[in-house]
Amino acid sequence: MASVPRLRRSRGRDPLGLRRALSDRLLPALVAAMTLLAALALAGARGAAELTARWEAGAAAAVTVQLPASAAAGGRLERALAALNALPEVAEARAMDQARMAALLRPWLGEAPAVTLPTVIELRLAGLPAEPEALTRRIAAAVPGAAVESHGVWVARLVALARSLEGVALAALLLVAGIAAAVVAVAVRAGIAARRSAIGILHDLGATDSDLAGRFAARAALLVGAGALLGTLLAAPVLAGFADLAAPLLGGAPAGRLLDLPWARLPWAELGLLPPAGALLGWLTAQVTVRRWLRRLP
Template sequence: MKLRRSRGRDPLGLRRVLSDRLLPALVAAMALLAALTLAGARGAADLAARWEGGAATALTVQLPHGARTDRPLAALAALPEIAEARLADPARLAALLRPWLGEAPALPLPVVIELRLARLPADATALGARIAAAVPGATVEAHGVWVARLLALARSLEAVALAALLLVAGIATAVVAVAVRAGISARREAIAILHALGATDGDIAGRFAQRVALLVGLGALAGTLVAAPVLAGFAGLAAPLLGGAAAGVADPSGAYQFWAGLPWGSLPWAELALLPPAAALIGWLTAQVTLRRWLRRLP
């Protein structure tokens, strides 16, 4: 016997036992957490990539004022770890130091050579020692030690975010399983009667799975839509760390300009778009497995 699948019929009474409020609300909250977690993982990955590709490979070498630079530049360029060695612009250095030293510094500024490394060194201290040996009298400012620690922190945050995402998915699965079991308990007699009349396990489980997938998908969509402006606001605050401009704070009359100025394009739209269908798939699979296991116990 096949259950009729017309839109107007609900032989199992699933619209009453599977609430269209509680389950979507719970899933929406978990989808919001999942969206925040995804954005956190993406942000940590972007920060790690920026540090590793930028500040992580930058060193500076300071020489006394008036020192010759042709031999130090040649010696530094000959090192295999160094991709580029160039003199820092004195005007730019003066502009950077102007807030502390004023327009006319009383002390002569040293000669600064900027180095760009080919890759992040495994031991920044050892590399600094080799640079100091190649250029006697030079002072090496190696940022690699601190950047390596920041990279480790960013990678750890990324791993924690992914673990939290798996935890949210596990909790969502448990919530759906509990909701399905509650629906089974409420419609136990109807399910047993339809099963005894010849309804297949696949048809009964499919009814439950379709209803659950719809509710879970709608809840995840609502949570994702709520998360989008929150993530855009966070992205605006974090933009300076990623090389962008921070979103300005607008007065009440300029609220539209504030929201329009947020970095919407920096959001992980692909991952966010996958949240509702992924949640619906989790709900469908959980309902199928839960109900089929219960149906196997029927005579």
């Protein structure tokens, strides 16, 4: 029985002429641009997630309860602290030190305030409440006559906004991946059209669909991976600059110089996955595109 001829993938051989059919200039450049957009989307999603965590763990859980200045003398402060610590939503309730309160009010009241400062209790919540208004009512009921100030309403809205931005960034990442797959498919179909005769001859001689699709897939994976690597390298300084601009929101200070930019805050793990993910996307897209075309051959 005659053996079925196969396309040997020896180094340097290009029986299909794919080096001319699939250009090593246009496709990598397009993929590099889309990789840059994907890196921006990844960084945006991570930044939104960090903002959400910061707001939920920091000011998001801050509530203050204000009592009259005489509350400490009459034992009311101790009863209020006990009632507040008994609430399941409260992780810790503690009275604010008068010296600290005076320091906070010094820009407005001066060194020696002429008014008597009230007693203020700081609450640290176990988590961001789903219904801030209901929690405020329960705190007010636990300490009758106290003034409750909760930042939960506006913080909850900020957290919802940050989560929405994270979702939008991930949706943009999926959109970029879809566009990249479409670009690779168009390039592969153009390569098939350019080498249609050679593909037909090799197919008639017995070359299998796996051999032909594998040739295209290997070439596409190489070009797409190279373009993704280039786009990742271009994205790194851009993302470092954006991270420097966003440093005040995350509790840092702008660097102002390239070497002092917050390189450590970049999503290096996600960025490192972009080139292999791009190569895999190119390989799969080429495989599907070529095999679908080959199925229509007689």
